[in-house]
Amino acid sequence: MTPHPPTESEIRQLLAIAMAYDHRKPGDAQVMAWHEASRRALWTFDEAREAILNHFATSTAYLMPGHVTSRIREARSQPPPRAALPSPPANPASPERIRVIVRDLAARLGWVARRPSPQEQAALAYACPYCHAAVGRRCTRQLARGHRRGQYVEIRDLHPSRVELARADQEGQQ
Template identity: 45%
Template sequence: MNHDEIVTMLQIMSAYDSRKIDGPSIAAWKEAAARARWDSRDALNAIHEHYAKSTAWLMPGHVTESIRASKRHPAPASEVLALPKAPPASPETRARLMAEIQALADSKRVDQ
């Protein structure tokens, strides 16, 4: 995120919690954003989401965790089910894979 995006982000947070925006706070948030590789849109979404749910003072770690959590969620089932179905494997491909599986099983067999 660039300097202007950090300032905009801090202005939005200040609208929620009246925090002071100064050079050191801009530098600190810019460093946190760079280290965690925030995207401006994701960071702003995390900020609004935080204040919609919490009265806690927002710190950079909260933004990072919110961004990461939003990316961990699986796609909705409707999106997954809407994916086109893969065609079945050809008889040749199935035979080749079964031979590979058999070779692996043979290599792991313990003779008694």
């Protein structure tokens, strides 16, 4: 969309703004000259009004159409102002919010929670003699390759020695 130049009536309004600052007495010839300058330089009324106000805010020079054109071109070369981003929620990573997101994602993907068997549940009451996992914690193993080498990760099943320890203790109590 190409900007349309101000009408003659709008040029008179622009000259009236300038007249308030520098007491010019615009006549028909000046209106025609400004109208021609606005047509050649493709001013819009709003841009020209802003340029005139900015000129008188920063300069005492007598305002000519060339000043308006220069200020409009300068303003057009500036990037548009960025809209302010909305404020994020108070705590976007709160534990409750994370649980809700993970639960919803799991439901969408059709994942079901793996519940420990009664045998595993009983074994979790003991510390693991193999990996030394604490009571109530899952067994772990140390990664031997990759960028996480040396880190400990939980394993899916419990170590057999832990399960056997729990079974032996259960049988010994009976």
